[in-house]
Amino acid sequence: MPTTQTCKNLIIGAGLSGLVLAERLANVKKERVLLIDRRAHIGGNCADSDHNGILVHQYGAHIFHTQSAKVWEYITRFGLFYPYMHRVLGLVHGKLIPIPFNLNALHAIFPKHQAKALESSLLESFGFGARVSIMQLREQNDENLKIIADFIYENIFLHYTLKQWQCAPEALDKSVFERVPILISKDDRYFPNDAYQGIPLQGYSKMFAKMIENPLIEVRLNTEASSVDSSGFDRVFYSGAIDEYFAYEFGELPYRSLELKNVELEREYFGKNSVINYPKNYDFTRIIEHKYFLDTRTPRTIITYEFPKAWQRGDERYYPMPTKEAMSQYERYASKAKSLPGVFFIGRLGEYKYYDMDKAILRALEIFEGL
Ligand SMILES: Cc1cc2nc3c(=O)[nH]c(=O)nc-3n(C[C@H](O)[C@H](O)[C@H](O)COP(=O)(O)OP(=O)(O)OC[C@H]3O[C@@H](n4cnc5c(N)ncnc54)[C@H](O)[C@@H]3O)c2cc1C
Numbered sequence: 001m002p003t004t005q006t007c008k009n010l011i012i013g014a015g016l017s018g019l020v021l022a023e024r025l026a027n028v029k030k031e032r033v034l035l036i037d038r039r040a041h042i043g044g045n046c047a048d049s050d051h052n053g054i055l056v057h058q059y060g061a062h063i064f065h066t067q068s069a070k071v072w073e074y075i076t077r078f079g080l081f082y083p084y085m086h087r088v089l090g091l092v093h094g095k096l097i098p099i100p101f102n103l104n105a106l107h108a109i110f111p112k113h114q115a116k117a118l119e120s121s122l123l124e125s126f127g128f129g130a131r132v133s134i135m136q137l138r139e140q141n142d143e144n145l146k147i148i149a150d151f152i153y154e155n156i157f158l159h160y161t162l163k164q165w166q167c168a169p170e171a172l173d174k175s176v177f178e179r180v181p182i183l184i185s186k187d188d189r190y191f192p193n194d195a196y197q198g199i200p201l202q203g204y205s206k207m208f209a210k211m212i213e214n215p216l217i218e219v220r221l222n223t224e225a226s227s228v229d230s231s232g233f234d235r236v237f238y239s240g241a242i243d244e245y246f247a248y249e250f251g252e253l254p255y256r257s258l259e260l261k262n263v264e265l266e267r268e269y270f271g272k273n274s275v276i277n278y279p280k281n282y283d284f285t286r287i288i289e290h291k292y293f294l295d296t297r298t299p300r301t302i303i304t305y306e307f308p309k310a311w312q313r314g315d316e317r318y319y320p321m322p323t324k325e326a327m328s329q330y331e332r333y334a335s336k337a338k339s340l341p342g343v344f345f346i347g348r349l350g351e352y353k354y355y356d357m358d359k360a361i362l363r364a365l366e367i368f369e370g371l
Pocket of ligand 1: 012013014017018037038039044060061062064065223224225226239241319346349356357360
């Protein structure tokens with residue numbers, strides 16, 4: 001086994017970003033890696049665990065999806081994927097409709113004749129297949145488009161945003177809303193443009209364990225960054241929170257956190273889908289029913305309620321706040337980070353950026369290729 005003294009690389013955080021770098025450094029460069037994490041498991045927020053035969057996503061639903069053949073080729077080296085295509089339903093006006101809102105949702109909500117007229121206006125203005133953000137739709141002058149925009153804003157975005165972010169949609173960066181566009185199509189998939197989608201057949205945690213099966217990689221769990229002397233390493237990759245690294249010198253970067261409440265039920269299914277959003281009712285934003293991801297057949301089911309909450313020290317950080325103030329605060333940390341030779345700030349916490357899994361992989365590969 002490698003010892004701390006002979007390791008060349010220290011990786012702080014065994015989330016996806018740290019795992020990809022560890023795998024590449026050991027398998028390609030044949031270098032030693034010490035990979036540490038303060039948690040008791042690898043995989044960071046993508047970790048899952050088996051509960052009576054059902055794989056439960058411990059930190060919220062994780063669906064692998066990408067347009068990148070490079071990412072797909074890379075990740076599928078470590079395990080088979082179940083060909084799951086993600087669909088989300090939302091409870092709106094008492095009906096379960098597809099999210100993102102699309103032409104099927106329009107027909108489910110509005111009376112037949114009105115729906116036809118509204119659909120024609122959408123098709124004339126944007127064309128079949130277009131993706132339109134709610135902000136873009138709200139800027140239109142056409143009467144029919146205004147009716148649709150008002151409905152979607154009020155029933156899908158406004159209250160969901162207040163629950164999720166505790167602020168009005170206007171206070172957030174527009175990229176938040178571009179992630180959930182209005183789709184002028186009848187394709188109910190959540191990621192219609194991502195050719196590669198799925199869930200690891202054995203689960204994320206087992207697949208990740210396979211990624212780092214190399215005697216050059218030593219893993220130490222339940223280990224804080226501050227407990228390891230980093231001075232003996234040639235490179236340090238830090239995927240923890242950048243403000244924590246600098247002892248909150250410029251203040252705490254704001255995050256949203258989640259309280260996840262798991263419930264196991266003595267029935268085959270609870271609801272009709274893996275993820276059901278509740279944009280307007282209740283204090284939770286969504287319910288996840290885990291067995292749908294791998295189409296697991298068991299007499300019982302496990303669901304998770306997601307309650308958004310403000311982040312405080314000691315809570316898990318989930319989402320960086322996509323506001324101008326938070327970004328400029330982050331920039332102060334980022335410019336200080338540049339002055340540290342041999343220390344790379346990586347991943348969603350190190351770069352204070354929401355990364356989907358595929359983007360986290362691409363970024364880690366890019367960093368590796370640049371070494
Ligand atoms: C609720 C939710 C749902 C998501 N769903 C999807 C999805 O469906 N599809 C998708 O593609 N992406 C999804 N994502 C994004 C996905 O979780 C990220 O892409 C991924 O977790 C990024 O990995 P990372 O390594 O950058 O960060 P992390 O997974 O956060 O890993 C960082 C690791 O560093 C460790 N660490 C931090 N500080 C220290 C320290 N001081 N000392 C030691 N260890 C430390 C942490 O314990 C953690 O394990 C979702 C994210 C959230 C929050």
